[in-house]
Amino acid sequence: MKARKIKNRKYHTIQDFIRKRIQGGTYPVGSYLPSENEICGQFSTTRTTVRKALDELLKEGFIEKEQGKGSKVVERRKSLGLLTVKGFSGSIDYEVKTIVTKGPKITQWDPIIPFALTEEEKKSDCVYFQRVRHINDRPVVLENNWYANDALQVIDSGEFIEGSFFKTLSQAYFIEVMGAEQELRSIPASQEVAKNLGIQEGIPILHISVRFRTSKPGLNLYGDLYCNTTDYPIRNSYFL
Amino acid sequence: MKARKIKNRKYHTIQDFIRKRIQGGTYPVGSYLPSENEICGQFSTTRTTVRKALDELLKEGFIEKEQGKGSKVVERRKSLGLLTVKGFSGSIDYEVKTIVTKGPKITQWDPIIPFALTEEEKKSDCVYFQRVRHINDRPVVLENNWYANDALQVIDSGEFIEGSFFKTLSQAYFIEVMGAEQELRSIPASQEVAKNLGIQEGIPILHISVRFRTSKPGLNLYGDLYCNTTDYPIRNSYFL
DNA sequence: AAGTGGTCTAGACCACGCG
DNA sequence: GCGTGGTCTAGACCACTTT
Numbered sequence: 001m002k003a004r005k006i007k008n009r010k011y012h013t014i015q016d017f018i019r020k021r022i023q024g025g026t027y028p029v030g031s032y033l034p035s036e037n038e039i040c041g042q043f044s045t046t047r048t049t050v051r052k053a054l055d056e057l058l059k060e061g062f063i064e065k066e067q068g069k070g071s072k073v074v075e076r077r078k079s080l081g082l083l084t085v086k087g088f089s090g091s092i093d094y095e096v097k098t099i100v101t102k103g104p105k106i107t108q109w110d111p112i113i114p115f116a117l118t119e120e121e122k123k124s125d126c127v128y129f130q131r132v133r134h135i136n137d138r139p140v141v142l143e144n145n146w147y148a149n150d151a152l153q154v155i156d157s158g159e160f161i162e163g164s165f166f167k168t169l170s171q172a173y174f175i176e177v178m179g180a181e182q183e184l185r186s187i188p189a190s191q192e193v194a195k196n197l198g199i200q201e202g203i204p205i206l207h208i209s210v211r212f213r214t215s216k217p218g219l220n221l222y223g224d225l226y227c228n229t230t231d232y233p234i235r236n237s238y239f240l
Numbered sequence: 241m242k243a244r245k246i247k248n249r250k251y252h253t254i255q256d257f258i259r260k261r262i263q264g265g266t267y268p269v270g271s272y273l274p275s276e277n278e279i280c281g282q283f284s285t286t287r288t289t290v291r292k293a294l295d296e297l298l299k300e301g302f303i304e305k306e307q308g309k310g311s312k313v314v315e316r317r318k319s320l321g322l323l324t325v326k327g328f329s330g331s332i333d334y335e336v337k338t339i340v341t342k343g344p345k346i347t348q349w350d351p352i353i354p355f356a357l358t359e360e361e362k363k364s365d366c367v368y369f370q371r372v373r374h375i376n377d378r379p380v381v382l383e384n385n386w387y388a389n390d391a392l393q394v395i396d397s398g399e400f401i402e403g404s405f406f407k408t409l410s411q412a413y414f415i416e417v418m419g420a421e422q423e424l425r426s427i428p429a430s431q432e433v434a435k436n437l438g439i440q441e442g443i444p445i446l447h448i449s450v451r452f453r454t455s456k457p458g459l460n461l462y463g464d465l466y467c468n469t470t471d472y473p474i475r476n477s478y479f480l
Numbered sequence: 481a482a483g484t485g486g487t488c489t490a491g492a493c494c495a496c497g498c499g
Numbered sequence: 500g501c502g503t504g505g506t507c508t509a510g511a512c513c514a515c516t517t518t
Contacts, residue, residue: 009487035503046489048288051504067504068496182476185469186426186444204426204444229425236422249506275484286508291485307485308515 014043014053022062022073023174032070033063060176096135098164100157101196103129106149113146113222114183115211120218124150129157132196140232142196144224151219169214176215183209193226206234254283254293262302262313263414272310273303300416316410336375338404340397341436343369346389353386353462354423355451360458364390369397372436380472382436384464391459409454416455423449433466446474 018039021027034042039050054071057063063071107128109117126146133141145165152173161167169175185207194201206229212221227234258279261267274282279290294311297303301316347368349357366386373381385405392413401407409415425447434441446469452461467474 011487037503046491047504048490049488052487054504065504066497068498068502070503184424184446184474186446186467188444204428206424206426206446227426234424251506277484286510287485288509289507292506294485305485306516308483308517310484 010043010045011049011052011056014039014045014050015056018053018057019060019062020174022057023170023176025171027073029073029075031073033073035070096133097137099132099134100160101130101132103127104154104157105129106154110144110146110224112144112209112224114209115181115220115222118218118220120150121148121220124148127152127154135232138231139197140228142193142226146222147219151216173216175219177212177221178215179213181211185209189226189228197226197228199228199230203228203230205229208234250283250285251289251292251296254279254285254290255296258293258297259300259302260414262297263410265411267313269313269315271313273313275310336373337377339372339374340400341370341372343367344394344397345369346394350384350386350464352384352449352464354449355421355460355462358458358460360390361388361460364388367392367394375472378471379437380468382433382466386462387459391456413456415459417452417461418455419453421451425449429466429468437466437468439468439470443468443470445469448474 018027018033027033033039033054036047036050036054039053040047043050054063054065057071058065062073064074065071104127106125109122109126110128125148127149128144128146131143131145132139133143152175155165155168159168159172161171166177169177186204187207188202189197189199189205191201193199193205194203197205206225206227208223208225208227210223210225212223214221258267258273267273273279273294276287276290276294279293280287283290294303294305297311298305302313303311304314305311344367346365349362349366350368365388367389368384368386371383371385372379373383392415395405395408399408399412401411406417409417426444427447428442429437429439429445431441433445434443437445446465446467448463448465448467450463450465452463454461
């Protein structure tokens with residue numbers, strides 16, 4: 001009920017404007033944005049302000065800067081979620097495929113989620129789907145996902161852009177992942193996990209519980225992942 | 241032999257100056273830096289430049305900004321290494337203790353390290369030590385560490401500040417962790433791991449191989465961690 | 481009211497990439 | 500040589516916190 005009055009910040013206007021153009025495809029991945037001076041002209045402002053806007057887009061992972069050349073639109077790696085299966089990006093020795101095995105369908109929240117749901121989420125039904133990720137035609141990750149149906153409609157799996165749920169959110173709904181929290185555990189494979197990943201029951205499996213926070217207020221995505229790390233360890237990098 | 245000529249950037253000078261004062265204890269954790277205007281005066285410059293320097297220190301995790309109050313020195317969370325045992329920070333329900341069980345001593349590189357060593361590292365001996373981390377008096381993490389002896393002398397475990405190797409590097413040697421790469425696997429506990437963590441052989445264990453990059457050229461720290469995640473899962477958060 | 485950080489203007493010169 | 504992003508100056512006003 002309480003309305004938040006938010007002061008207009010010029011660099012936010014510019015930042016949002018450019019982000020939408022990137023998401024909408026006006027500035028496709030690999031292309032260069034207009035130069036800082038051109039943007040100054042478009043928004044009748046100075047380079048300090050434009051550079052602040054670009055700095056934010058840089059932090060958000062939408063662009064990279066190249067001195068003497070320009071600001072290049074890049075594939076957002078960060079939104080993949082910090083953890084990637086070894087070789088998922090960069091190498092061409094891996095063929096990756098994602099198969100939706102259940103849903104998306106409306107159901108009840110699963111108590112396996114180790115994060116505290118918000119009041120709004122508790123009151124809402126949730127959308128659930130399950131996927132299995134394959135590398136070189138072998139199943140490696142079993143992934144369960146949930147989100148509150150109040151915050152976002154059911155998105156049919158046939159609608160997934162390039163099989164990616166996050167890409168769909170970004171390009172079709174302009175929703176971006178802003179951050180994540182994770183819990184990692186090493187557990188023996190349950191019968192269901194073993195069956196889906198084609199391994200023996202009891203083999204050590206990396207279990208990841210994750211909550212993704214998005215740019216859409218109230219919308220969190222919950223994940224419950226089972227990774228067979230025998231041949232494909234999970235990787236991440238971190239730079240200050 | 242080749243000397244790199246690096247252009248003086250005023251904000252780097254300011255940034256380095258303040259970082260050293262933080263590391264040296266002139267600005268202890270919890271205190272506030274001089275105001276931006278004061279720093280302007282000290283360095284005969286303008287707020288734009290000072291703010292750029294503070295922005296960098298913010299990214300490095302040394303300070304936080306509080307509007308209307310000032311720039312506060314904070315404990316660097318980032319350098320702990322992205323992954324923390326649940327409850328390690330923030331909660332007081334956990335009593336954490338680290339026991340050095342081997343070394344530090346000079347030895348040969350262990351082939352278990354899954355990262356490609358540099359030529360300089362290969363040619364050097366390495367310093368090795370092993371620690372066991374306890375939570376509430378129960379062993380939870382077995383940790384092996386290595387670094388090239390060429391790049392850094394042997395640091396005696398008695399010299400560790402508050403039992404922390406990273407804190408020692410920062411406060412006694414002014415070396416900071418700049419980033420890290422990790423590989424995570426779920427494996428059955430070996431006999432040695434089981435013995436050190438007081439668990440049964442074969443129980444699923446989270447194995448983490450990590451390379452920390454530091455601010456000292458040529459110095460990488462390698463880690464090989466075995467975590468019993470049964471009671472204390474590994475956590476991390478990520479924000480864009 | 482005073483002091484702090486946050487935003488913004490209107491310039492300037494430098495370092496880099498490329499034709 | 501020209502256009503790009505990177506650094507820097509010298510101001511101004513605003514929003515927030517504290518006294």
